[in-house]
Amino acid sequence: MVVKLTKEKIKAVHDKDLDKILKGLGILGKFKAGKLECNFCKSLITFNNLHSIFPQSGTIKLVCDSPKCVRKLSMLLRNGKVSL
Amino acid sequence: MCTQAIHAFKKWKGFIMSVEGETSKFAVLIGSLISFFGGGGIILFILFLFPEKVEKWSVLLWRIIYFFLKKGEKKIVAHDIQGRINEFSKSLEKEVANFNPVGISIQWITEQESPKQFFKENKLIIRMRQHTNQNKNFVHAAMVFTSKALLPKTKKYLSPSQRESIDLYINRKCFEKEKPQIIDQFFEDFFSPRALSNKKIMELLEKYEIIDKVGLFFPILMQELAFLGEKVFYKPRSEKIITEVREFIDFLQKYAEREVGEESIPQNFEGSYCRCGIVIIAKKYKREMGDMRPTVNYIKKLVDSKLENIYLIGSASKGNKEFIDQISSQIQNECLLEKYADKCYKAKIKIGGERKEVDNYCILHRGPIITRYYDKEYQKKFISPQNM
Numbered sequence: 323m324v325v326k327l328t329k330e331k332i333k334a335v336h337d338k339d340l341d342k343i344l345k346g347l348g349i350l351g352k353f354k355a356g357k358l359e360c361n362f363c364k365s366l367i368t369f370n371n372l373h374s375i376f377p378q379s380g381t382i383k384l385v386c387d388s389p390k391c392v393r394k395l396s397m398l399l400r401n402g403k404v405s406l
Numbered sequence: 407m408c409t410q411a412i413h414a415f416k417k418w419k420g421f422i423m424s425v426e427g428e429t430s431k432f433a434v435l436i437g438s439l440i441s442f443f444g445g446g447g448i449i450l451f452i453l454f455l456f457p458e459k460v461e462k463w464s465v466l467l468w469r470i471i472y473f474f475l476k477k478g479e480k481k482i483v484a485h486d487i488q489g490r491i492n493e494f495s496k497s498l499e500k501e502v503a504n505f506n507p508v509g510i511s512i513q514w515i516t517e518q519e520s521p522k523q524f525f526k527e528n529k530l531i532i533r534m535r536q537h538t539n540q541n542k543n544f545v546h547a548a549m550v551f552t553s554k555a556l557l558p559k560t561k562k563y564l565s566p567s568q569r570e571s572i573d574l575y576i577n578r579k580c581f582e583k584e585k586p587q588i589i590d591q592f593f594e595d596f597f598s599p600r601a602l603s604n605k606k607i608m609e610l611l612e613k614y615e616i617i618d619k620v621g622l623f624f625p626i627l628m629q630e631l632a633f634l635g636e637k638v639f640y641k642p643r644s645e646k647i648i649t650e651v652r653e654f655i656d657f658l659q660k661y662a663e664r665e666v667g668e669e670s671i672p673q674n675f676e677g678s679y680c681r682c683g684i685v686i687i688a689k690k691y692k693r694e695m696g697d698m699r700p701t702v703n704y705i706k707k708l709v710d711s712k713l714e715n716i717y718l719i720g721s722a723s724k725g726n727k728e729f730i731d732q733i734s735s736q737i738q739n740e741c742l743l744e745k746y747a748d749k750c751y752k753a754k755i756k757i758g759g760e761r762k763e764v765d766n767y768c769i770l771h772r773g774p775i776i777t778r779y780y781d782k783e784y785q786k787k788f789i790s791p792q793n794m
Contacts, residue, residue, distance in 0.1 A: 327458075327492055327495065327507055327508065327509030328506065328507075328508050328509065329508070329509045329510065329511035330508050330509065330511070330551065330554060330555045331511050332510055332512055332513065332532060332547065332550065332551065333513050333527075333529050333531045333532070334484075334512050334513065334514055334515070334531065334532050334533070334534045334547075335514070335515050335531050335532075335534065336483065336514060337533070337534070337535055337536055338479070339514070339515065339516050340533065342516075342518055343515055343518065343531070346517075346518030346519045346520060346521075347521055347524055348521055372533050373532070373533060373546060374530055374531060374533055374546075374550075375530070375531045375533070376529070376530040376531070377525045377528055377529075380525065382521065387542070387546070389596050390599075392546065392549060392596070393570075393596065393600060395530075395550070396549055396550065396553040396570075396573065397553075397566070397570070399530070399550060399553040399554045400553045400554070400561060400566075400569050400573070404530050405528055405529050406530055406550070406551075406554050406555075
């Protein structure tokens with residue numbers, strides 16, 4: 323029997339659209355000026371280390387791609403505190 | 407030309423009709439597709455049956471297009487991730503009988519999104535790099551996906567270390583199967599640091615490894631966890647469930663470490679939420695005499711003591727497999743058990759202190775009455791006592 327997979331949608335932004343998306347969210351200026359921090363480790367978010375963006379308590383949170391922070395984000399996803 | 411084709415088709419049809427069972431149906435389908443649609447029919451058939459494989463292979467095509475035209479960058483990134491994760495997810499369905507496979511679908515955001523819309527949707531946006539950095543994209547997407555989509559009902563009731571260790575182990579399995587070239591990086595960045603920094607996670611990962619050696623990580627451990635998610639409703643996470651899952655993992659670990667022939671190791675797990683028995687079918691003299699009565703009577707006792715799931719396990723050698731099938735038919739009749747799933751798998755069993763790889767066979771049976779657990783308030787409000 324052929325089973326059709328239920329699909330979990332994951333929103334993604336490709337590098338080539340990143341500026342546009344950050345501009346829409348009103349954080350492109352801060353991003354380019356190096357004024358955004360990782361929600362978990364507080365290190366500077368740059369083009370090289372940006373992993374993801376999520377909303378929380380009315381603010382835009384950014385996550386860097388360090389394994390520790392990716393793990394912390396996974397924990398929030400598992401606990402249902404961040405949605406896909 | 408036309409007559410020749412009809413003749414060839416008749417010969418082909420005659421040939422395939424001589425084959426019995428599923429193979430015959432499959433061959434008839436292929437034959438019909440060839441006759442009606444030609445080669446295109448085969449392609450349609452493959453697309454229908456193996457969409458994940460097709461998606462994986464389509465990446466190659468997109469890479470060629472990208473090489474010449476510099477187009478299709480996002481197609482490469484998305485199809486590569488989707489094809490691999492979806493194929494892995496579907497493979498879990500073969501391992502775990504009541505597993506509802508969930509796939510991944512990358513939704514590109516290409517247009518500006520206002521902060522209002524972003525907060526309204528309240529969803530994570532993951533950043534994807536150029537396809538030249540696809541390994542990183544794949545690891546990030548797979549980890550996010552597993553956290554959210556793997557056994558979501560069950561994970562609600564597990565402890566943080568149980569949840570995280572399962573995700574890490576499944577991710578490892580996924581990378582080993584789908585992208586073996588990134589497994590070292592995954593170990594270095596995620597698996598080892600987490601195992602080394604958290605004793606509970608380390609211990610659990612070691613136990614999964616041992617259980618997996620005898621081939622029971624998916625067919626029994628994941629299977630029972632999937633059942634657990636279907637049995638417990640609207641209950642808050644409780645220490646009782648966490649303890650029971652811990653004890654169940656320990657039970658399977660001890661079972662996995664047993665020497666062949668060792669009978670002192672418990673083979674039944676009688677918890678409140680998880681109640682199962684493993685029945686090993688291996689005694690040569692019983693098989694040769696066709697004496698299934700002692701085993702059937704033993705299983706009857708297990709069912710009477712309200713064990714819900716009975717796993718018959720033994721060598722997949724021809725004679726033993728047939729004997730297991732006979733016992734299975736007998737207990738379905740006598741104990742009203744339902745044959746839920748069966749599979750052949752590789753197991754590294756312990757003989758004289760050494761592990762030896764063998765082919766094993768397992769049939770899972772479920773009892774007629776499965777107890778379900780509800781939150782007391784939910785039970786009062788929505789379920790009449792006679793239904794419980």
